[in-house]
Amino acid sequence: MQLRQLWLSDFRNYPSFELHLPPGLTVLGGANGEGKTNLLEAVAYLATLASFRGAPNEALVRDGCSRAVVRGLGERSGREILVEAEVLATGRGRATLNRQPVRRTADLADGVACSVFSPDDIDLVKGGPAGRRRMLDELLVHLHPRADVQRRDLERILRQRTALLRQMAAGGGGRGPLRPDTTTTLAVWDAKLVEVGEAVGAARAELVTGLGPGVDAAYRALSGPDDPIPSTSAVALAYDAPWRAGGLERALAAVRADELRRGVCLAGPHRDDLVITLAGMPARTHSSQGEQRSLALALRLAAHRMVTDRLGEPPLLLLDDVFSELDATRRSALLVELPPGQAVLTTTGPVPEGAEVAQLLPLARVGAGGDGR
Numbered sequence: 001m002q003l004r005q006l007w008l009s010d011f012r013n014y015p016s017f018e019l020h021l022p023p024g025l026t027v028l029g030g031a032n033g034e035g036k037t038n039l040l041e042a043v044a045y046l047a048t049l050a051s052f053r054g055a056p057n058e059a060l061v062r063d064g065c066s067r068a069v070v071r072g073l074g075e076r077s078g079r080e081i082l083v084e085a086e087v088l089a090t091g092r093g094r095a096t097l098n099r100q101p102v103r104r105t106a107d108l109a110d111g112v113a114c115s116v117f118s119p120d121d122i123d124l125v126k127g128g129p130a131g132r133r134r135m136l137d138e139l140l141v142h143l144h145p146r147a148d149v150q151r152r153d154l155e156r157i158l159r160q161r162t163a164l165l166r167q168m169a170a171g172g173g174g175r176g177p178l179r180p181d182t183t184t185t186l187a188v189w190d191a192k193l194v195e196v197g198e199a200v201g202a203a204r205a206e207l208v209t210g211l212g213p214g215v216d217a218a219y220r221a222l223s224g225p226d227d228p229i230p231s232t233s234a235v236a237l238a239y240d241a242p243w244r245a246g247g248l249e250r251a252l253a254a255v256r257a258d259e260l261r262r263g264v265c266l267a268g269p270h271r272d273d274l275v276i277t278l279a280g281m282p283a284r285t286h287s288s289q290g291e292q293r294s295l296a297l298a299l300r301l302a303a304h305r306m307v308t309d310r311l312g313e314p315p316l317l318l319l320d321d322v323f324s325e326l327d328a329t330r331r332s333a334l335l336v337e338l339p340p341g342q343a344v345l346t347t348t349g350p351v352p353e354g355a356e357v358a359q360l361l362p363l364a365r366v367g368a369g370g371d372g373r
Contacts, residue, residue, distance in 0.1 A: 112316065
């Protein structure tokens with residue numbers, strides 16, 4: 001995947017901006033607040049139609065404007081691609097791939113592909129389960145675009161089933177006889193949740209099994225002298241889904257009384273977790289900050305390599321100031337471990353020693369309003 005040009009209009013702090021990207025590594029330098037991360041966010045938006053920082057669409061539109069436009073021209077598998085996205089401050093925007101409408105993320109499967117490395121990735125290790133589930137689901141969509149349909153179906157089913165459970169809880173929480181119509185409706189949503197939930201859980205579990213060895217290998221390569229690596233596997237991944245032991249239908253039956261009382265869905269893939277252990281101990285609670293950061297990088301590197309193998313070419317690599325968070329040993333190790341292909345790196349300091357830079361672009365402050373980064 002090669003992205004040659006990026007155009008922005010009223011995106012974040014950019015009234016208008018054009019960026020030419022050569023093959024190899026482009027370094028965006030400058031102080032905080034000048035919009036370096038905003039440029040990476042725009043590139044990633046072309047691949048996912050979402051902010052990798054978790055920002056709502058209205059935050060992506062420059063202050064005082066009603067819409068923003070992001071356009072990218074590049075090449076993938078020898079074919080020219082043009083992705084154009086309109087972001088609205090209110091309402092739903094539009095996107096096209098080679099002038100054809102894009103209705104969901106899966107439609108971008110033949111468009112821009114990218115991997116994002118961010119300092120916030122440490123939350124994949126030390127944060128709550130939601131971020132790890134989201135990482136797995138996003139990786140599944142990269143590997144198998146139809147997984148996006150399953151993900152959306154699961155979200156819809158959970159919304160509808162939760163609304164029904166809240167209604168039933170408000171009507172007595174199962175302490176009295178249930179109305180036949182609501183009981184029948186709940187059974188319908190149970191069946192839908194079992195079908196889609198089982199498929200999502202199986203896909204995630206298979207993904208975790210395939211991802212584990214790559215994470216272990218990447219962690220070993222990134223580890224510094226302060227990270228003792230045991231002779232046994234340094235890193236292990238496990239998909240924690242207790243309901244899978246007996247199936248989701250049985251798990252739902254077991255929690256039915258509590259669900260009716262509390263009005264929430266208590267079993268299913270929306271409550272699962274990716275458990276990461278280092279030397280046999282939970283990394284979330286027993287690893288140092290440096291170990292957790294190396295683990296987060298290892299997760300991203302392993303995922304990037306899986307997508308490269310699936311696509312037959314590397315996705316565009318976006319590195320958001322990750323080197324500033326690492327010591328010299330880990331910086332050098334990460335440079336060695338960076339996969340081949342096109343990459344864009346932001347930095348507030350000097351270019352990392354040993355980096356082979358194709359283009360160095362110092363950014364001056366653009367516009368006003370303080371939403372640059």
